[in-house]
Amino acid sequence: MHVHVALTVAPVVLSLRTRYRQEMNCQIVKDSIHTRPGWAMTYALGLEDALVGFGTVAIAGPWTGKPTILEFYMDIEEPFRGRGLGPYLVQELKRQAYDVGAIPAARCNRENRPSRKALQKAGFIPYAHILTGAIDGILGASTG
Numbered sequence: 001m002h003v004h005v006a007l008t009v010a011p012v013v014l015s016l017r018t019r020y021r022q023e024m025n026c027q028i029v030k031d032s033i034h035t036r037p038g039w040a041m042t043y044a045l046g047l048e049d050a051l052v053g054f055g056t057v058a059i060a061g062p063w064t065g066k067p068t069i070l071e072f073y074m075d076i077e078e079p080f081r082g083r084g085l086g087p088y089l090v091q092e093l094k095r096q097a098y099d100v101g102a103i104p105a106a107r108c109n110r111e112n113r114p115s116r117k118a119l120q121k122a123g124f125i126p127y128a129h130i131l132t133g134a135i136d137g138i139l140g141a142s143t144g
Helices: 010-024 031-035 085-099 113-121
Strands: 003-008 040-047 050-058 069-071 074-076 103-105
Touching: 003 010, 003 085, 010 031, 010 040, 010 050, 010 074, 031 040, 031 050, 040 085, 050 085, 074 085, 085 103, 085 113
Parallel strands: 069 103
Antiparallel strands: 003 040, 040 050, 050 074
């Protein structure tokens, strides 16, 4: 099995990004960086001759000239999941972040067990959870 990660341009992985948004019923965080020249490095994950996943590292825009924490996301096509490709892609994206002098960071929905496991296998450690809710008496929350 020949697995490879290569720098590419956003249009190459557009079909994967579109499918990901549909599958997750969401907008990809910071997706607009793909339309801004020089703001992101996009990587394609290949297995043999098939495009099976992608990842993006934010490198410019608001992050220029500042101590930067780079964010990235990844998606693996359904038929190729469960083969260790996610952690491989994450490790490669982390390497790219370090190569440009940045500190890699990642986040995922805590209910998304495959993504959480891929991040952990690639060396990330969970450290926070985003909580949502209302506190009685604040911002119109119910008091009863």
